[in-house]
Amino acid sequence: MERLLVLVRHGQSEWNKQNLFTGWRDPGLTELGVEEAVRGGRLLKERGLSFDIAFTSVLTRAQKTLDLILGEIDQEGLETLSDQALNERDYGDLAGLNKDDARAKWGEEQVHIWRRSYDVQPPGGESLRDTVARVLPYYIREIQPRVMRGERVIVSAHGNSLRALIMVLDGYTPETIPSLELGTGIPMVYRLNADTTVASREILED
Numbered sequence: 001m002e003r004l005l006v007l008v009r010h011g012q013s014e015w016n017k018q019n020l021f022t023g024w025r026d027p028g029l030t031e032l033g034v035e036e037a038v039r040g041g042r043l044l045k046e047r048g049l050s051f052d053i054a055f056t057s058v059l060t061r062a063q064k065t066l067d068l069i070l071g072e073i074d075q076e077g078l079e080t081l082s083d084q085a086l087n088e089r090d091y092g093d094l095a096g097l098n099k100d101d102a103r104a105k106w107g108e109e110q111v112h113i114w115r116r117s118y119d120v121q122p123p124g125g126e127s128l129r130d131t132v133a134r135v136l137p138y139y140i141r142e143i144q145p146r147v148m149r150g151e152r153v154i155v156s157a158h159g160n161s162l163r164a165l166i167m168v169l170d171g172y173t174p175e176t177i178p179s180l181e182l183g184t185g186i187p188m189v190y191r192l193n194a195d196t197t198v199a200s201r202e203i204l205e206d
């Protein structure tokens with residue numbers, strides 16, 4: 001039985017382009033972000049991949065990316081479940097600040113710790129550990145059972161909510177997860193074993 005799970009980070013957003021901490025704020029895609037999503041869809045189409053259900057967050061950039069992908073693979077209107085469990089990590093008081101301004105104010109190292117450490121919370125926001133604590137139960141409850149039943153699943157979400165999920169799927173540790181960076185609009189194709197572990201992972205790039 002095919003146990004297919006495709007993960008994709010949204011295309012470039014207006015705030016990615018402007019180098020702003022985004023978190024739960026809701027900017028749209030840039031022109032490049034639209035192109036990235038379309039390219040991601042084309043790569044899926046070239047592999048002949050199609051889906052039975054889609055999951056996304058409640059944020060526009062992930063939903064729009066999904067719509068563009070579904071358009072490319074001729075699956076507009078596919079059943080889609082949107083849940084804030086898949087939202088980006090909440091950046092708290094940093095949301096809306098420029099990342100270079102933050103480095104000037106708090107120092108390179110502190111900002112890196114806020115952005116990439118496992119368990120340090122940015123002021124008023126979530127650590128990656130907090131993000132894992134909401135993404136993982138949702139995955140186990142809503143997504144994984146469908147994959148196990150043979151439904152082909154695509155998830156369009158965010159840099160850090162997907163890092164949280166991939167940490168668990170691929171066995172990253174608090175020490176190794178800081179080095180994981182996800183490209184925008186690049187589909188990651190997972191196939192799972194019957195015991196829910198990862199059988200294979202392929203990153204689709206031009």
Ligand SMILES: O=C(O)[C@@H](CO)OP(=O)(O)O
Pocket residue numbers: 016020021022023024088089091115159160
């Ligand atoms: O601003 C954000 O919400 C995220 C994703 O773009 O940024 P970072 O890569 O710094 O975690």
